[in-house]
Every structure is written in C-alpha cells, then in structure tokens.
Amino acid sequence: MIRVFFFVRRYRDAILGNPECFKDKVVLDVGAGSGILSMWAAQAGAKRVIACEFTKMASHAKALVKANGLDRVVEVKESAVETLDLEKGEVDVIVSEWMGYFLLRESMLDSVIYARDNYLKEGGALFPNRAALFFAPASLHAERDLKLAEKADAMADWDAFMSETKHEFGVDVGVLRAPYEVEQDDYYLKQALWMEMRDDMLAAPPACVGIIDLDTCSLAESRGVADAPFKFPVPLDPGQDTGDSTSLQRGCFRSNVRERDAWHASRSPRGMIARPKMSQNEWKTTEIRPF
Ligand SMILES: C[S@@+](CC[C@H](N)C(=O)[O-])C[C@H]1O[C@@H](n2cnc3c(N)ncnc32)[C@H](O)[C@@H]1O
Numbered sequence: 001m002i003r004v005f006f007f008v009r010r011y012r013d014a015i016l017g018n019p020e021c022f023k024d025k026v027v028l029d030v031g032a033g034s035g036i037l038s039m040w041a042a043q044a045g046a047k048r049v050i051a052c053e054f055t056k057m058a059s060h061a062k063a064l065v066k067a068n069g070l071d072r073v074v075e076v077k078e079s080a081v082e083t084l085d086l087e088k089g090e091v092d093v094i095v096s097e098w099m100g101y102f103l104l105r106e107s108m109l110d111s112v113i114y115a116r117d118n119y120l121k122e123g124g125a126l127f128p129n130r131a132a133l134f135f136a137p138a139s140l141h142a143e144r145d146l147k148l149a150e151k152a153d154a155m156a157d158w159d160a161f162m163s164e165t166k167h168e169f170g171v172d173v174g175v176l177r178a179p180y181e182v183e184q185d186d187y188y189l190k191q192a193l194w195m196e197m198r199d200d201m202l203a204a205p206p207a208c209v210g211i212i213d214l215d216t217c218s219l220a221e222s223r224g225v226a227d228a229p230f231k232f233p234v235p236l237d238p239g240q241d242t243g244d245s246t247s248l249q250r251g252c253f254r255s256n257v258r259e260r261d262a263w264h265a266s267r268s269p270r271g272m273i274a275r276p277k278m279s280q281n282e283w284k285t286t287e288i289r290p291f
Contacts (some may be wrong), residue, residue: 008036011097014127015040021093022124023048026192030081030096031108031113035061035074037095042073049074050091052081089121096127103133109222126214133225136206137232138197151188155181204232228267 015022015037022044029038038061039050051061052073058078065074077084079228094115100107116126158180166172210225 007097010091011037011095011127012040015044015095019044021127025092026050026090027093027095028052028081028084028086028091028115028119030094030112031098032061032076033057033097034067035076037097038076039065039068039070041093041095042070046073046093050084050086051076052079052084054078054080081115084119086119090120091115091119091124092121093125094120099131103131104222107222109212109214109217110219111172113217113219113222115170116214129214131212131214132208133210133212134206135209135230138201139203140201141168143193143195147188151184154184154188207232 022041024045025046027038027041027046028053029035029041029049032038032053034057035051035053038049038051051058053061053076055079062071062076064072065076067187094112096108096112096115098108098112101177112126114265116124120126136211158177162177166174207230209228209230212221
C-alpha cells in the first residue's frame with residue numbers, strides 16, 4: 001500500500017484526523033503488511049496496537065516499527081488473524097486495508113469480519129466502516145483499436161504460416177483457422193485490462209451496485225453483491241465510431257462498456273466512509289472487456 005500515495009493519505013487522514021477514536025485504545029491492524037496503519041494508530045494515541053500479518057512481511061514491519069520508535073506500543077504478530085490469542089471485546093478499534101481488485105476479488109474482508117465478530121468490543125469502531133462498488137461505462141476507442149490491430153496482426157501471421165505450410169510442406173492447416181481465431185479473440189479482445197482511468201474516459205456517471213456496511217455485514221455479503229440492476233444513459237458519439245447509430249449503440253454497450261470500481265475512503269465526522277468521487281486516482285481497479 002505504501003506506494004499508492006492517494007490511498008495512503010486517505011488512511012492517514014482517517015486515523016490521524018480522528019485521534020479521539022484512538023486515544024488510549026487497543027487497536028488491531030488486520031493484515032498489517034508494512035505496519036504503516038499500526039504506526040499511525042500509535043501516533044494517534046493508541047495505548048496498544050496489535051499489528052497482525054500472516055506472512056514474513058511481519059519481520060519487516062517489526063523493523064519499521066522499531067526504527068520509528070513505536071515498538072513500545074505496536075506489537076507485530078506473525079499470524080493469521082483467525083488464530084490470534086485475543087479475547088472477545090479485547091479490541092476497541094480495527095483498522096485494515098483489506099480491499100481486493102474490484103473491491104471484493106481476492107479481498108480479505110472475511111478475515112476482517114472474523115476479527116470484528118471475535119475480538120471487537122461491543123460498539124467498537126472499524127476503519128474503514130463502509131465500502132461501495134461502482135460500475136461505469138467508458139469510452140476507450142484507442143485501446144479497443146489497438147487490441148483489434150494486435151489481433152489482426154496475429155491472424156496475418158497465421159495466414160502466412162498457413163500458406164507456407166501448404167506450399168512448402170503440402171499440408172493444409174486451414175481447418176484450424178477458425179479455432180485459432182477464437183483463441184485470439186479470447187486473448188486480445190476478451191481479457192480484462194488494468195489501467196488508470198481519467199474522468200474524461202467515462203461515458204456516463206457511475207452506478208453504485210453495492211454498499212457494504214462493515215459494522216454489520218455478513219460473510220455472505222463479503223463474497224459479492226447480489227443482483228444489482230443498473231442503467232446508464234450513454235450518449236451516442238458519432239465522431240468516434242462507424243457513424244451508424246445502431247452499431248454505435250452496440251459499440252457503447254458491448255464494445256465500450258467497461259467494469260470498474262472505485263473505492264474512496266475519506267474522513268468524515270462519522271469516521272471513514274466509502275463514496276464515489278470522480279477523479280483519476282480514485283478509480284482504483286479497471287477491468288475492460290472490449291467485446
Ligand atoms: C493489502 S495488504 C495490507 C497492506 C498494509 N496495510 C500495508 O500498508 O502494507 C494485506 C495484507 O494482509 C495479509 N493477510 C491476508 N490475510 C490475512 C489473515 N487472515 N491474517 C493476517 N494477515 C493476512 C497479507 O499477507 C497482506 O500483507
């Protein structure tokens with residue numbers, strides 16, 4: 001997380017900006033990684049911080065905590081949060097950076113829920129305490145055209161190979177052209193892409209398809225959002241496609257509709273909330289399915 005500065009700042013602001021939530025409290029950092037959230041909790045006045053990290057990263061966190069003079073407050077534990085030796089109610093606050101791609105994919109929300117249900121005291125606080133999932137269509141004509149060109153190159157290579165095989169070796173491999181093309185479609189056109197998005201790439205305002213309230217959510221909710229209908233008023237954009245409105249509409253919804261998520265945590269008087277905000281860095285994960 002340390003390298004994603006905009007994200008780091010949100011956490012820093014939420015923790016250091018709410019010292020009343022941390023002063024003299026026992027804090028659990030679920031999946032502490034480098035331990036940076038734990039260190040902020042200590043700086044915000046916590047009396048004890050348990051930085052729980054499953055991997056060997058824990059030893060680096062330990063070194064960082066010591067180097068920053070916080071080892072009297074922050075205890076780094078190399079352990080799964082599920083096997084910590086803590087009592088129910090022993091923890092006042094849970095902090096965690098648990099979000100995965102598209103919020104829930106490979107996320108560790110289930111471990112946060114475990115920690116909440118097993119260690120957090122009644123009325124304790126979670127940072128963050130809310131998350132939201134958004135979809136928005138995007139106009140990515142250049143990216144689409146690049147992928148189409150790459151696929152066309154792959155097919156041109158195949159055709160050259162096919163012709164050489166036939167003339168040089170007397171074997172016609174033409175029967176494999178169609179399945180080969182299906183493979184190229186999968187590879188070039190149906191893969192998700194990761195990229196930073198800008199506001200001007202959006203073809204319509206985002207639709208919120210799910211909100212997770214961490215104070216109350218169940219394990220089932222951590223596995224995904226149920227049916228969440230959404231609609232986008234996508235304007236036609238004749239300059240950017242064939243000019244034919246029917247195919248253009250198809251283009252908008254089938255070629256250019258992209259799945260994306262935005263996770264934006266910020267400080268508010270009520271703590272840390274998730275809300276959509278349209279600016280480049282807050283579109284965290286981008287999945288693109290060109291066709
Ligand atoms: C996204 S990283 C958190 C990064 C951290 N906030 C930082 O600043 O470095 C999630 C971390 O949680 C750890 N983790 C995942 N599941 C865990 C579990 N059940 N118990 C403890 N740690 C876990 C992973 O090893 C990973 O280091």
